[in-house]
Amino acid sequence: MKFIILLDRFNKKIFRVDKSFSTKSIITDRTVAVAEAFGIGIDERKFDVFKNFIININKGDIVYITGESGSGKSVLLRELIEQMRKSEEFGRLMTDNELRIDDDEVLVHGVGNSVEEALYYLSMAGLNDAFLFLRRYKELSDGQKYRYKIAKMLAMNADVFVFDEFCSTLDRETARIVSFLLQKNARRNNKTVLVATTHEDLFYDLSPNVHVRKNFGDDVEVNYYNDVNKECSLVKNVRIREGNYKEYLNFEKFHYRAKKPFGIRKIFIMEINDKPIGCIVYSISPLSCKPRNHYLNHVPDAEEINRDFLTISRVIIHPKYRGIGLGARLVRETLPLVNAKYVEAIAVMAKYNPFFERAGMLKVNCEEPEWKERMRKFLNSLERYGLSSALMSSIEYNMSILKNLRKEDYENLVDEILKHGSIMIFGDQYKRKILSREMIKEDMMNSIKNTAIALSKASIKAQRKMYYIWEKR
Incomplete structure (x- = not known):
């Protein structure tokens, strides 16, 4: 039917599909006995699976x-x-x-x-x-x-x-x-x-x-x-409620920056059927931000920033639930709840997943400082050592490449880093230390981890980040 x-x-x-199968049993004492017992034949039979089927x-x-x-x-x-x-x-x-x-x-x-x-x-x-x-x-x-x-x-x-x-x-x-x-x-x-x-x-x-x-x-x-x-x-069963730092810690491992955000002001938890599946963290805003100045047409002082601004420092959705629009919904529904005139967000992955825009935030384009482009060109030049500039923000990734370099290639890489010079200011291990170039080279030659950290910090600083802002109307 x-x-x-x-x-x-x-x-x-x-x-059009017509498909049938033919079956025919071999003749043995047992197959004949079964056929006789049930009154069936053992000759070839045809079974229709699709008959004049049209789709x-x-x-x-x-x-x-x-x-x-x-x-x-x-x-x-x-x-x-x-x-x-x-x-x-x-x-x-x-x-x-x-x-x-x-x-x-x-x-x-x-x-x-x-x-x-x-x-x-x-x-x-x-x-x-x-x-x-x-x-x-x-x-x-x-x-x-x-x-x-x-x-x-x-x-x-x-x-x-x-x-x-x-x-x-x-x-x-x-x-x-x-x-x-x-x-x-x-x-x-x-x-x-x-x-x-x-x-x-x-x-x-x-x-x-x-x-x-x-x-x-x-x-x-x-x-x-x-x-x-x-x-x-699944989104029919979503609920968003205010949360706390302890609940945020359950999601921290799912974010590539697994450190406590600075100056937390508000945390919200997203649930499906009462099961927490995501969180968003609002924090105090940085004092210096060029795209913000561009949007406001003036440079706000510390009093204005602390009074009127918050920044979204984390949006984390459990990996199982990603890709179905929950990140945008979490942002969109919590923006009016934080009692801030302006809410900012700075994103690295927005080029591939522009959920801040889908949540109703405005992207502000602003010219980058020249040093960022110079840094990116330098990091790209290191690809001949097997390093991918897109992955260089990962210390673990950098170490996996560096440890497999020949000694002379590793030394050449260190020399290039030292020649570039400015890369060293991004390595935490050298901050506020007065070291000669020879001392830094010796340190990096003895520890690939220090080199990996320096490259990671430089990569993070050089990333193209997008700035978004929401204004309460």
């Missing part, structure tokens, strides 16, 4: 195929794959099983043609975390592995994404998050998605254009939809 409900669908591509799929559709194990979901998926690959209209098709991922693959190296591209695609898939960028595939959770596959497919410019047994190994909350991320990015980039699964609970978050429910035999039900859900189903 077949039910097909057609909505108005333009430029539709019709797919229309447009480019850019999300196709959700559900049904019990053994009902024929994977059969339909294989038939659609075969026909789509013959159609130029759908472009390049890739299945999750065709992705080649080495277990030791480092995320930032496995996606895109450059560090910039890698961070862009990883952020799109909700893997927007400095620590995650440096992790190996084998170190990821199952949910993060699905996100990584989505990022790779986007980066490899596939036009059709295919997942069999979609999210079958994930807990249902993570499965809903991954489903929402997949459809959001697919629609944003006009990609076609085919997924097959036994789970019916992903309908809301996948928001499919086509839902195929495969029953046993040739019984198939097909429904077509035009509505798209703009939010993940």
Whole structure:
């Protein structure tokens, strides 16, 4: 039995599927005895899985195929794959099983043609975390592995994404998050998605254009939809409340700057079903800030800054819940609660994840000091030693590269750092110390950690940061 409900669908591509299987048992004493006992034959029999089945799929559709194990979901998926690959209209098709991922693959190296591209695609898939960028595939959770596959497919410019047994190994909350991320990015980039699964609970978050429910035999039900859900189903259960420093400490490990923010004034906690999943920290604002002066058209004194300004020093969402708009919501809903005329934020990752803008804050462009560009050029020049300027803010990363350099190469690197000179003011280990160049070189030659710290500090200072401001109206 077949039910097909057609909505108005333009430029539709019709797919026809006929699939059956024949079975024939071997003749033995036992098979004959079974046949006689149940009154069945042992000759060849034909079973229809799809009979004159018709489905229309447009480019850019999300196709959700559900049904019990053994009902024929994977059969339909294989038939659609075969026909789509013959159609130029759908472009390049890739299945999750065709992705080649080495277990030791480092995320930032496995996606895109450059560090910039890698961070862009990883952020799109909700893997927007400095620590995650440096992790190996084998170190990821199952949910993060699905996100990584989505990022790779986007980066490899596939036009059709295919997942069999979609999210079958994930807990249902993570499965809903991954489903929402997949459809959001697919629609944003006009990609076609085919997924097959036994789970019916992903309908809301996948928001499919086509839902195929495969029953046993040739019984198939097909429904077509035009509505798209703009939010993940989990956000319906979100609550934000005021928190404290002890609660913030539970999230500190998920932020790349795992130190206490200076001058904390307010902390808010985000919960889903009473489970804390994120926090935001508001702190006192720095006295000096060029973009602030640019926005105000004057240089505020300390009294005005302390009276009217707060800065967002941390926005942390648990890695499991990233990519579904919770960061922007946490900012947007707490801005009016802090009783400040102005709220500022300075972000490094905003280029890839502009959630401050989505929360209603204004980006203020301001010319950078010249020394920052000189510093970046110098750090980029160190790539010939195997150092990536995009990752140099990590002390651990720097040490992993430095310890593998030959002694003469390491000495040449130290000499270049000393020639540059200004890099040394960013190394905490040399602050307020009067040391000769020879003494510093000896110190760095004896300790790669000191060199790693100096490079990290220089990298952080040289980062392109974006300034955002919100004004209470």
